[in-house]
Amino acid sequence: MHEVVVVGGGLAGLTAACRLVQRGRDVVVLEAQDRVGGRTSAEAVHGASVDVGGQWIGPGQRRMVALAVELDLPTFPTFDTGRKVLDLAGTVTTYAGSIPSLPPHQLAVLQATIWRIDSMAAKIPAANPWDSPHARAWDRRTLAGWMAASIPSRTVRDVMRAAIRVIFGAEPEELSLLHALWYIGQGGGILSLAEIRGAAQDSRFVDGAHAVAIALARRLGERVRLAEPVGEVIEEDGGVRVVTAQGDHRAARAIIAVPPHMAVRMHFSPALPPERDALMQRMPMGATVKFHALYDRPFWRDADLSGEMVCTHGPVSVVFDNTSADGAHAALVGFCVGAAARRMGSLSPDDQQAAVTEVLVRGFGPRAQAMAGFLAKDWAADPWARGCPTAGMPAGVMSIYGPALRRPCGRVHWCGTETALEWTGYMEGAVESGERAADEVFALLA
Numbered sequence: 001m002h003e004v005v006v007v008g009g010g011l012a013g014l015t016a017a018c019r020l021v022q023r024g025r026d027v028v029v030l031e032a033q034d035r036v037g038g039r040t041s042a043e044a045v046h047g048a049s050v051d052v053g054g055q056w057i058g059p060g061q062r063r064m065v066a067l068a069v070e071l072d073l074p075t076f077p078t079f080d081t082g083r084k085v086l087d088l089a090g091t092v093t094t095y096a097g098s099i100p101s102l103p104p105h106q107l108a109v110l111q112a113t114i115w116r117i118d119s120m121a122a123k124i125p126a127a128n129p130w131d132s133p134h135a136r137a138w139d140r141r142t143l144a145g146w147m148a149a150s151i152p153s154r155t156v157r158d159v160m161r162a163a164i165r166v167i168f169g170a171e172p173e174e175l176s177l178l179h180a181l182w183y184i185g186q187g188g189g190i191l192s193l194a195e196i197r198g199a200a201q202d203s204r205f206v207d208g209a210h211a212v213a214i215a216l217a218r219r220l221g222e223r224v225r226l227a228e229p230v231g232e233v234i235e236e237d238g239g240v241r242v243v244t245a246q247g248d249h250r251a252a253r254a255i256i257a258v259p260p261h262m263a264v265r266m267h268f269s270p271a272l273p274p275e276r277d278a279l280m281q282r283m284p285m286g287a288t289v290k291f292h293a294l295y296d297r298p299f300w301r302d303a304d305l306s307g308e309m310v311c312t313h314g315p316v317s318v319v320f321d322n323t324s325a326d327g328a329h330a331a332l333v334g335f336c337v338g339a340a341a342r343r344m345g346s347l348s349p350d351d352q353q354a355a356v357t358e359v360l361v362r363g364f365g366p367r368a369q370a371m372a373g374f375l376a377k378d379w380a381a382d383p384w385a386r387g388c389p390t391a392g393m394p395a396g397v398m399s400i401y402g403p404a405l406r407r408p409c410g411r412v413h414w415c416g417t418e419t420a421l422e423w424t425g426y427m428e429g430a431v432e433s434g435e436r437a438a439d440e441v442f443a444l445l446a
């Protein structure tokens with residue numbers, strides 16, 4: 001019998017467990033896979049270890065910044081020197097700084113759109129967005145509907161769509177306006193989510209972001225049980241019994257640190273309140289294929305290109321320089337998202353590489369053809385994530401079922417980045433939610 005059983009060994013679950021152990025509590029973490037880290041993960045390609053999942057942190061993400069120091073995991077700035085590439089439906093231009101190469105009237109519309117989104121987002125409280133004055137009206141609309149009605153330029157709509165796709169892994173049609181604004185507000189506004197310097201893509205971990213989860217798990221030692229997928233969570237005899245193929249784990253309380261669409265696959269007894277179950281049925285994951293293209297050298301830098309590319313159409317939405325900190329492994333990293341990710345996921349690895357190569361050649365020239373290695377991970381096909389980077393809410397979900405997001409159900413508590421109050425969807429949000437869940441449970445333990 002433990003005091004707390006944590007289901008899920010991603011950053012949220014590991015954080016919750018570490019915080020409780022630090023306070024002298026007896027905890028076990030049950031992780032389905034044979035590794036910790038969940039949506040952070042590393043794989044090898046052409047002699048390099050690359051982050052196939054979450055990788056960047058920014059200065060506004062104080063918990064991740066503090067963890068990097070505490071765990072002695074150095075970070076380094078994302079490379080962003082040089083001109084950026086904008087591919088507007090096949091027309092390629094380059095620009096310096098953060099103002100895209102658009103005609104002045106379109107730039108004005110873009111600025112106004114960013115300002116409007118940010119000021120609407122600022123009106124939404126992080127903890128109870130369903131209580132904000134416009135909650136019902138904004139939740140009735142999709143983000144796409146709002147964009148169609150409010151952005152009087154097709155090109156600017158296309159640029160915004162590319163940004164939204166990458167942020168959510170979803171098409172604007174798939175997202176409630178209320179949820180999208182809430183999410184954007186939590187991350188400090190649209191530029192804070194989309195940009196590199198001073199923003200969400202500011203820095204990378206020298207040894208990869210997956211090293212954070214590994215270091216946290218090391219602190220927990222044998223308390224972390226790998227390859228133990230949880231099938232049932234049963235509340236009985238004044239505690240919980242959590243059932244895996246390896247056996248039962250009993251505890252006073254359970255923290256479920258898996259995303260809602262994975263939690264709904266577990267059997268809960270007694271049955272969860274209807275609104276909690278309904279919420280979990282209605283929070284689909286985004287679709288993202290993340291790829292790495294390895295080269296013998298970062299040839300784009302020779303042409304004063306930063307490696308950043310935004311595409312409004314086609315299979316790839318955004319590309320960044322992802323060369324290793326020591327410069328030994330030159331790489332471009334990119335994302336196929338939303339509808340394009342679903343199409344990319346159905347292709348063979350060779351066809352995926354060919355589709356990506358065509359885009360990179362358009363942006364960076366013929367040398368992009370000479371890849372030394374290529375690796376693509378389709379997160380929708382990952383059985384323990386079924387998509388990424390985060391779960392969204394379609395229209396009509398947040399204002400009706402949102403209040404069930406963090407509300408405990410008896411002895412069952414919820415965490416995971418989707419429940420965060422700051423930087424939801426990000427590693428920072430995962431850590432914040434783990435801290436909150438640990439505090440919630442700690443306060444209730446005898």
Ligand SMILES: Cc1cc2nc3c(=O)[nH]c(=O)nc-3n(C[C@H](O)[C@H](O)[C@H](O)COP(=O)(O)OP(=O)(O)OC[C@H]3O[C@@H](n4cnc5c(N)ncnc54)[C@H](O)[C@@H]3O)c2cc1C
Nearest residue numbers: 008010011012032038039054055056230388417425426427
């Ligand atoms: C391609 C990609 C790029 C991203 N880029 C960034 C980025 O640059 N910066 C950033 O901050 N964030 C990024 N993210 C998001 C970030 O990785 C996540 O927000 C964060 O890792 C989520 O952590 P979590 O603990 O909430 O959930 P998860 O990492 O999903 O952890 C849940 C864990 O529960 C386990 N599990 C599921 N079901 C069960 C079960 N039945 N029994 C037991 N265990 C179970 C899973 O195996 C998993 O380990 C990215 C994500 C992806 C995939």
